[in-house]
Amino acid sequence: MTDTRWLDETEMAAWRAFLSTSHLLERRIEEQLKAAAGLTHAQYEILVRLSGAPGRQMRMTELARGVVASKSALTYQITQLEKAGLVERTTCPSDDRGVLAVLTETGMRCLEQIAPGHLEVVRRYLIDRLTREELEVLTAAMRRTEEALRA
């Protein structure tokens, strides 16, 4: 509170661009997924994480960390995905408190079907507009702040 470190032009420009772009991209992705499969981006990310996990299953808490969602938000979304038949709940054998979210065959097929359309959006607006070097700079920068935020 003593003396405020404001952002200079370069810093402010970076922050504003990052902020606007992430929100705009989020919007577009949401729109595409809703139209293509009636899914939320949050739901899509859950399917992706599960599909990449051993046994296509994950503990609720671990999954929540992965997709950056609160525990209650994940509980809600898993319930929705369960109703849609894309995910199932299993009690964790090694921990009676635990719950395993498991990707069903239907869920896996659904994901394979909508992934191309989703990735097309990610490509068109972000990935294909960056050079190889920019991609690497972006990754390094993001990982540094991600690491700080996970602590």
Added chain:
Amino acid sequence: MTDTRWLDETEMAAWRAFLSTSHLLERRIEEQLKAAAGLTHAQYEILVRLSGAPGRQMRMTELARGVVASKSALTYQITQLEKAGLVERTTCPSDDRGVLAVLTETGMRCLEQIAPGHLEVVRRYLIDRLTREELEVLTAAMRRTEEALRA
């Protein structure tokens, strides 16, 4: 749908890092603002935009575009900020349909008071972790995709 262009490792790494980090940062910012002033990040951004606008006022639609929010979301938030005395609504003199959101003196003082704490978070987790060059690369990249998304 013909042949899918998947993302290679470099591309996927960039996308995942960008996605996780933007969500994590959003969370932290939300947490800080809530604790410091009981404000949402969306509300804070509205105050910032208004403070930088001529006459500290903006048309609803223009403001919605600026902060990347839907019209209904903005209507809701402006109502909240009005209840808090930080913003006022005025009928637009040149267009009877229009509504001007005006930042009040109280709103301006509130913003000046909480900006330092907010910027400190932006610095600590993002800005201060990037080199000058990285900041510029990030800005350029984000602006390119922002431009595409605004079209």
Added chain:
DNA sequence: AGCTGGTCGTTCAAATCTGAACAACAAGTA
């Protein structure tokens, strides 16, 4: 003036997220 298409901001119901509270269980310690 009358029409037409478009824009503006709001409203509404439904969906989603948040954070605190909670009960059940785990793991270590005395």
Added chain:
DNA sequence: TACTTGTTGTTCAGATTTGAACGACCAGCT
């Protein structure tokens, strides 16, 4: 064993967002 501390996932109420529908208004044209 009994106790303590921490974790797990859910629940709940409240806050916020979404998208469609709507009435009011603008601008250009006839």
